[in-house]
Amino acid sequence: METLIDIVKIVTVMGILLGVVAYVVLLERRVAAAIQNRIGPNRVGWQGLLQPLADVVKLVMKEDIVPRNAHRFLHDLAPIISISIAMTTFAVIPFGDSITLFGRTIKLQIADINIGVLYILAMTSLGVYGVTLSGWSSNSKYSLLGGLRSSAQMLSYEISMGLAVIGVIMIAGSLRLDRIVEMQSGWMWNIVLQPIGFITFTVAAFAETNRHPFDLPEAEPELVGGYHTEYSGLKFGLFFLAEYSNMVVASALITTLFLGGWQIPYAAEMGLSGNLLSVLQVGAFCAKVLLLVLFFIIVRWTIPRFRYDQLMSLGWKVMLPLAILNILATGLAILLIG
Amino acid sequence: MTLIDVIFWFFAAVTLGSAAVVVFSRNIIYSAFALLFTFFGVAGFYVLLGADFIAITQLLIYVGGILVLLVFGVMLTNKVVSVDIKSGTLNAGVAMVVVSLTAGTIAGIFYATEWKTAPAEMLQPTTAGELGTMMMTSYLLPFEVASVVLLVALIGAAMVSRRDRSKQEAA
Amino acid sequence: MLEYYIPLGIMILFGIAFGIVMSKASEWFGPKNPTDVKQSTYESGMEPVKSARERVSVKYYMVAMLFIIFDIEVVFLYPWAVNFRKLGMFGFVEMFVFIAMLMVGYLYVWKKGALKWE
Numbered sequence: 132m133e134t135l136i137d138i139v140k141i142v143t144v145m146g147i148l149l150g151v152v153a154y155v156v157l158l159e160r161r162v163a164a165a166i167q168n169r170i171g172p173n174r175v176g177w178q179g180l181l182q183p184l185a186d187v188v189k190l191v192m193k194e195d196i197v198p199r200n201a202h203r204f205l206h207d208l209a210p211i212i213s214i215s216i217a218m219t220t221f222a223v224i225p226f227g228d229s230i231t232l233f234g235r236t237i238k239l240q241i242a243d244i245n246i247g248v249l250y251i252l253a254m255t256s257l258g259v260y261g262v263t264l265s266g267w268s269s270n271s272k273y274s275l276l277g278g279l280r281s282s283a284q285m286l287s288y289e290i291s292m293g294l295a296v297i298g299v300i301m302i303a304g305s306l307r308l309d310r311i312v313e314m315q316s317g318w319m320w321n322i323v324l325q326p327i328g329f330i331t332f333t334v335a336a337f338a339e340t341n342r343h344p345f346d347l348p349e350a351e352p353e354l355v356g357g358y359h360t361e362y363s364g365l366k367f368g369l370f371f372l373a374e375y376s377n378m379v380v381a382s383a384l385i386t387t388l389f390l391g392g393w394q395i396p397y398a399a400e401m402g403l404s405g406n407l408l409s410v411l412q413v414g415a416f417c418a419k420v421l422l423l424v425l426f427f428i429i430v431r432w433t434i435p436r437f438r439y440d441q442l443m444s445l446g447w448k449v450m451l452p453l454a455i456l457n458i459l460a461t462g463l464a465i466l467l468i469g
Numbered sequence: 470m471t472l473i474d475v476i477f478w479f480f481a482a483v484t485l486g487s488a489a490v491v492v493f494s495r496n497i498i499y500s501a502f503a504l505l506f507t508f509f510g511v512a513g514f515y516v517l518l519g520a521d522f523i524a525i526t527q528l529l530i531y532v533g534g535i536l537v538l539l540v541f542g543v544m545l546t547n548k549v550v551s552v553d554i555k556s557g558t559l560n561a562g563v564a565m566v567v568v569s570l571t572a573g574t575i576a577g578i579f580y581a582t583e584w585k586t587a588p589a590e591m592l593q594p595t596t597a598g599e600l601g602t603m604m605m606t607s608y609l610l611p612f613e614v615a616s617v618v619l620l621v622a623l624i625g626a627a628m629v630s631r632r633d634r635s636k637q638e639a640a
Numbered sequence: 641m642l643e644y645y646i647p648l649g650i651m652i653l654f655g656i657a658f659g660i661v662m663s664k665a666s667e668w669f670g671p672k673n674p675t676d677v678k679q680s681t682y683e684s685g686m687e688p689v690k691s692a693r694e695r696v697s698v699k700y701y702m703v704a705m706l707f708i709i710f711d712i713e714v715v716f717l718y719p720w721a722v723n724f725r726k727l728g729m730f731g732f733v734e735m736f737v738f739i740a741m742l743m744v745g746y747l748y749v750w751k752k753g754a755l756k757w758e
Contacts, residue, residue, distance in 0.1 A: 133643075134646065134650075137646070137647040137650060138650060140647070141647065141650055141651050141654055142654075145651075145654060145655075145658070190666065191665055191666055191669050191670070192666075192669060192670060192671075193666055193670050194666070194670045194671045194672065194673070194674075195666045195667045195670050195672075196674070196678055196679065197679070198679055198680065198681050198682075199676075199679040199680060199681075200681055200691070202498070205498070205502075207663060210659065210663050211656065211659035211660055211663055212659070213659075214655070214658065214659040214662065215652070215655035215656045215658065215659040216655075218651075218654075218655040218658060218659075219648075219651050219652050219654075219655040222647070222648050222651040222652075223648075241647050241648070241651055242644060242645065242647045242648035242651065243644055244521065244644045244645065244648060245521060245597070245644070246521050246522055246525050246597060248718075249522070249525040249526075249529065249597075249718065250525055250648075252529060253525050253528040253529045253532075253533060256528075256529055256532070256533025256534070256537075256711075257528070257532060257533060259533065259537055260505075260537075260540075263537070263540060263541075263544070267544045269681075270681060270691065270693065271681045271682055271683070271688075272683070273682070273683075275696070279696060279700050282537065282541075282700075283699075283700050283703040283704075286537065286703055286704060286707040287703060287707065289533075289707070289711070290707065290710045290711060290714060293711070293714040294714055294717070297714075297717050297718070297721045300718065300721040300722060301721045301724040301725075304722060304723075304724065304725055305722060306597055306718065306722060355682070360682055361681070361682060363666075364666030364667075364670050365662050365663060365665050365666035366663050366666065368662070368666075369659065369662055369663055439757065440756075440757040443703075443755075443757040444755065444756070444757065447706075447755045448750065448755055451710070451746075452746075455739060455743070458717070458721075458739075459736070459739070462724065462732050462735070463732075465724065465725065466728065466729055466732060516645055521645075522718075522719070526715050529711065529715060530708065530711060530712060530715060533711070534704070534707055534708040534711050534712075535708060537704055537707075538701070538704040538705060538708060541700055541701050541704050542701060545695060545696040545698075545700065545701065546695065597718060597719045597722050598719070598722050598723055600719040601718075601719030601720050601721075601722050601723035601727075602723055602726070602727070604716075604719060604720065605720065605723070605727050605730070605731050605734055609734065612716070612734075612738070613734070613737060613738060613741075615716065615738075616713075616737070616738045616741040616742055617741060619709055619712060619713060619741075619742055619745065620741050620742060620744060620745040622709050623706075623709055623742070623745030623746065623748065623749055624745060624748060624749075626702065626705045626706055626709065626749065626754060627748055627749045627752040627754045628752075629698075629702070629705070
């Protein structure tokens with residue numbers, strides 16, 4: 132029975148995640164169009180709402196081209212690695228408190244493991260394989276350079292990411308993500324207590340997801356398509372999907388760690404409780420995530436791209452010392468103030 | 470056979486099978502990738518033993534760091550795919566002696582140690598907390614020595630990069 | 641504690657299955673008429689010059705090396721951070737020594753120019 136509930140939860144969450152990701156792509160295109168004073172896709176369905184569906188159908192009907200010189204097996208494997216890591220990272224993020232259905236209390240989190248934060252970091256570090264493999268196995272210069280740049284960038288920023296979370300863990304005293312959310316009741320969100328941690332983590336998340344202004348792995352003027360230059364059809368679609376679901380997962384993670392997760396301030400004072408409150412909390416979580424996604428998108432269309440040496444020196448010479456100073460400052464603050 | 474046993478044998482098969490590929494494969498790319506599965510199998514064992522912190526560290530450091538370094542090394546080397554790696558045996562006699570000595574030592578330690586065993590239900594849910602306390606109290610010296618080791622590694626890395634730079638300037 | 645990992649395992653299996661099915665889907669549904677030109681390596685419409693299997697700068701290797709060292713440091717910091725309130729001032733000083741040691745190495749690496757990307 133427990134396993135059945137788990138499977139239902141997993142299928143629901145994966146389905147919603149995929150749906151959200153598909154519409155985030157549409158959102159990005161519409162926002163980009165608005166920023167650039169264009170209209171954007173609005174023909175398929177009302178206001179273009181069926182566009183994601185049309186895109187998927189188009190990608191499925193495309194020919195799957197594998198270059199002659201490519202390493203066939205690894206070329207097939209790379210998109211699978213990318214998408215499965217992007218989808219499974221969400222497993223430990225709590226998207227709500229708990230809900231009571233048919234006399235059963237169901238926790239709104241797929242896997243409540245003790246080391247949730249570390250699981251996320253480990254999954255992020257595995258993401259390097261998807262890009263490295265696709266870059267190398269394609270046997271194309273653009274792909275190789277894109278893959279190498281991307282993996283070096285992800286490795287560099289992962290350290291700042293790992294260090295930025297430590298302040299949050301010191302405050303919560305736990306590696307469980309649901310415990311971290313519980314600690315942020317009311318307005319005691321970690322963004323208030325950990326402003327530097329929040330900034331370093333968000334910047335690192337931008338770099339980890341290869342989003343603008345750190346999207347050098349696929350800098351179009353230099354590298355055509357970056358590591359997925361030699362992919363077509365749904366395999367290209369999987370990389371695309373992985374990129375956007377990484378963005379959604381990163382937003383969910385920032386929400387959980389710094390923006391109070393599913394917490395609604397003063398919810399108890401307003402006399403809300405039970406299932407209604409749980410549903411509202413899930414809604415609050417989704418709203419926060421969507422706002423962050425919108426932030427990711429707006430940043431992409433307003434800020435110019437970094438140069439690669441600037442990106443590397445920002446990661447190693449600014450973010451890393453800043454994150455370490457933040458840990459020491461947090462330690463001192465906890466010792467002195469309590 | 471319970472579910473746990475099935476999972477155990479699954480991880481054992483993954484670990485041993487991929488380790489065999491690492492050793493016997495003639496293509497170094499396949500060796501590197503088989504190593505990925507070996508590391509995953511070992512991480513699975515750690516989870517089964519209740520050492521979840523160690524398991525995730527295994528993924529974070531070995532899979533996310535050291536294997537990436539290996540893969541970089543393999544991929545960035547010229548014409549690595551076309552060359553067959555010689556995996557024949559050299560100096561079989563000496564190797565036999567060394568291997569049996571090592572294996573004997575490990576087996577000796579294994580049988581001489583009085584292992585503390587506990588039923589699986591009694592496993593503590595987290596090991597990160599206890600690790601932190603022990604690191605800061607009973608094992609403080611090894612912990613601080615680890616920082617010296619890391620310092621030495623950093624200096625070594627800097628030396629490697631400097632040599633590369635001076636060579637580039639000469640060229 | 642294993643029961644916490646079972647849903648995680650199921651989710652990972654589902655994720656992998658999803659990836660495999662999707663990546664095979666366009667092989668099943670898409671057209672198949674490979675031609676020689678279509679399967680050549682893309683190089684902006686030119687004939688590909690040499691192979692992509694060339695030697696690549698050691699800089700990338702350097703980044704991976706530095707990453708491992710700092711990653712180990714980060715992993716050491718986690719159990720300490722979980723217990724920070726319990727350990728108090730003593731733990732803070734111990735970790736300060738640990739971080740200071742690494743920062744010496746970090747400054748050395750910086751001075752040697754290993755962090756510089758050229």
